[in-house]
Amino acid sequence: MANNDATGTATTPSAKPRRGRRNVIRLVAVLTLLVAGGAAVFAFLPDPSALAAASALSGKTVTTVATGGDHSCALTSDGDVACWGSNNHGQLGINSTTARSLPTAVTTTGTPLSGKTITQVSVNGSHTCALTSDAILACWGDDSHGQIGDGSTSGDHLVPTAVTTASTPLSGKTISAVTTGAAHTCALASDGTLACWGLQTDGRLGNSSSSAADVETPDAVTVSGTALSGLTINAIDAGAAHTCARATSNALVCWGLNTSGQLGDGSTTSSNEAVDVTVSGTPLASLSIAGISAGGAHTCAVSVSGVVACWGENGDNELGNGGTTDSDVPVSPTLAATPIATSTLLSVSSGEKNTCVVATGGAVSCWGNNGVGSVGDNTNTTRDVPTAIVTTGTILSGKSLVLSSVGDRTTCALASDGTPACWGDNTLGKIGDGTTTNRDVATAVITNPSASITAVTGQRSGVLGYGRPGDEIVVDGSWWNGSKASTDFVVTVGGETADQTLETNSTGTLSGGITVPAGAAVGSGSVVITQGTDTVTKSFYVLGSRTITVSPTSGVPGTVVSVSGTNFDPTASAEIRGLTSTSGPTASSDAAVDVTITSGGSVPSTNFTVDDFETVSIEVREKSPGGTPSTDYARAAFTVPPVTVSATAVSGQRSGVTGYGRPTEVLTVTGANWPNDLVSADFTVAFCNTSGASCDSNATKTLATNGSGALSGTVTVPSDATTGARALKVTHDGRSALFNFGVLGTRSVTLSPTSGGLSTPVSVTASNFDPAAFVRIKGVRVLSGPEYSSDSSVPGFTAANGSLSAVNFTVEDALTTYIEVSE
Secondary structure, three states: OOEEOOOOOEEOOOOOOOOOOOOOOOOOOOOOOOOOOOOOOOOOOOOHHHOOOOOOOOOOOEEEEEEEOOEEEEEEOOOOEEEEEOOOOOOOOOOOOOOEEEEEEOOOOOOOOOOOOEEEEEEEOOEEEEEEOOOOEEEEEOOOOOOOOOOOOOOOEEEEEEOOOOOOOOOOOOEEEEEEOOOEEEEEEOOOOEEEEEOOHHHOOOOOOOOOOOEEEEEEOOOOOOOOOOOOEEEEEEOOOEEEEEEHHHEEEEEEOOOOOOOOOOOOOOEEEEEEOOOOOOOOOOOOEEEEEEOOOEEEEEEOOOOEEEEEOOOOOOOOOOOOOOEEEEEOOOOOOOOOOOOOEEEEEEOOOEEEEEEHHHEEEEEEOOOOOOOOOOOOOOEEEEEEOOOOOOOOOOOOEEEEEEOOOEEEEEEOOOOEEEEEOOOOOOOOOOOOOOEEEEEEOOOOOEEEEEEEOOOOOOOOOEEOOOOEEEEEEEOOOOOOOHHHEEEEEOOEEOOEOOEEOOOOOEEEEEEOOOOOOOEEEEEEEEEOOEEEEEEEEEOOOOEEEEEOOEOOOOEEEEEEEEOOOOOOEEEEEEEEEOOOOEEOOOOOEEEEOOOOOOEEEEEEEEOOOOOOEEEEEEEOOOOOEEEEEEEEEOEOOOOEEEEEEEOOOOOOOOOEEOOOOEEEEEEEOOOOOOOHHHOEEEEEOOOOOOOOOOOEEEEEEOOOOOEEEEEEOOOOOOOEEEEEEEEEOOEEEEEEEEEOOOOEEEEEOOOOOOOEEEEEEEEOOOOOOEEEEEEEEEOOOOEEOOOOOEEEEOOOOOOEEEEEEEEOOOOOOEEEEEO
């Protein structure tokens, strides 16, 4: 088990490591890996306090990932190496013995790797080796058996140390490959020379020696008189205590411990010299071998045609053939009814107790011990036949895998886009996800810093993906360089540089806020956080000012209005309602309508019915998660036009007279903007003062409205109507219209004097005549008829109130008995 120091960083007790695994798997028919892009972060996130700084893989493209023993390493396209996991022997190469749970750069300054481009890395046991583009070989970590190869067993090497080649079989040679076992190392030169060093027991060095003494510098693998005689070695792989090679003439050879048949020669006798793997009568017979992989106590090979066979220990189903019986010759894993039944297998990797293959299409299947999830199928059930790893919902979802590396109960894989992931045992932090939690499915090796938006001020709780200029985006994150201030960060939102208060603590935990700048481009965009060479981009939608549009913008009660809008909070719930005041506001009696904002922040076109004549605007207001109205809204004006009424004719009045009349006369009326389809019983009608008060008793009426709200009908002036300046008042449901109407009394004429002789001038006045009417004053002899006298008539005009001011009329006819004023 791993211990935790005060900072939460995983550390490992200084115990002798379990026998290891695994260096990098050999690929079939793929000599160059073209890997582009970076890696994303899987959902398993550690406590940031367990982390020290940014991942050494940040911004880099991973080309190889390898796990073995108690740690893992990755190689990047620019020739750098980063390692993670246990570090009790300095196997991470970081000049300390502090364990790391995320990738940490191997120290190269002042070492043989300084300024070099690393092209290979091999991981096993508690030591690591790397080979550069100019054939420099260096190792680091546990050297208790001389496996570092520098001529000593002086203890742990905390940084890369040159392998001694002078006066060894590798002297003057160009080293082309390196492989590490649990406690030994081997290197292959370009001319086929092979040398091994380290722990010598069980014959794992292949040097024909039966000595148990450690070998501290490269020692030649015996060729003469062995299965290698006359052959040229072109590939090597070291297991826990055995080593295997592929040679010309399609030969497969192995040497070392053989208690489980891992040498594949048909026996369980260990050998300190290379022996032939038996292929005759096995699945590998007559096939061209593309790759070989030596595991804990079993070995596998893959042919150019895609056939895989394994041999050796099978107690944990390492051979994948459905049983648990060891085999000392190659046997095929069971493929029928498995995910790879019809696939061509491209590569194979053997670990301590597991095996994995990569098939065409980039699918990976594994088998063997699964107690800590090393099969990667989201269970802890040991699998005796190939079983597909789970990728759905993981960092590898939808990706094509190009290699796998199986170690000691931990498995790693690399996708074609450079995404590394591991699963299985993580007690020593060797998955590289910043934790020490075992994983049953593929989990991202941390390559880049993370940042998460935890809140957006000005938005409702839980809203994280959008905001408006002036809102503050609250963020946190992990795996950044430690102890950085806001001046070390550059942040843009919507393409505009943003003010921010970001900082990291000593463990690389990010915190702070970012203000959405006024100039941020409205619409789908990003928050981009940059510190040094590290950049994290988070999707963020910048919203503009909320607006709504209503159509039509006016109408009578009952009008159906189409309401739409933009720049609202995406997917928010909202309510459409009418308002009777824009200051307040006061909701109208219109029925509110619920609506859901689209993912783009639009209010979908929604029908809203205006029933309240007092409605002056329509509002769309967002709701809080609890369903109560929030403070976020937009409004648009809506006009309910006033109702109108007017007279078009008055019975008993001359044509064109509409503004006055007498009791019992009938007004023909029209109007507009009333609710549709009303009938007479829906109205009350009275004659009132000109302000609509002090009304007489209700008048008789026959009114109705059509489907457009147009009013028509008649109103009879009550016989007891108050005379004078009045108004016709028509009311429906508390809403009224007035029409000024003068109610006239009985016409009357006053004479002064009322008698006199001829030529007597008479002052004539009158009242309750039609206002502003032309009148003529005449003398009358006899009322019946009437028979007018010979007096000269006098014209006049009534005033606006229907009165006639004093007009002089001269009586000249002795028979005149009456004076008449006629309109």
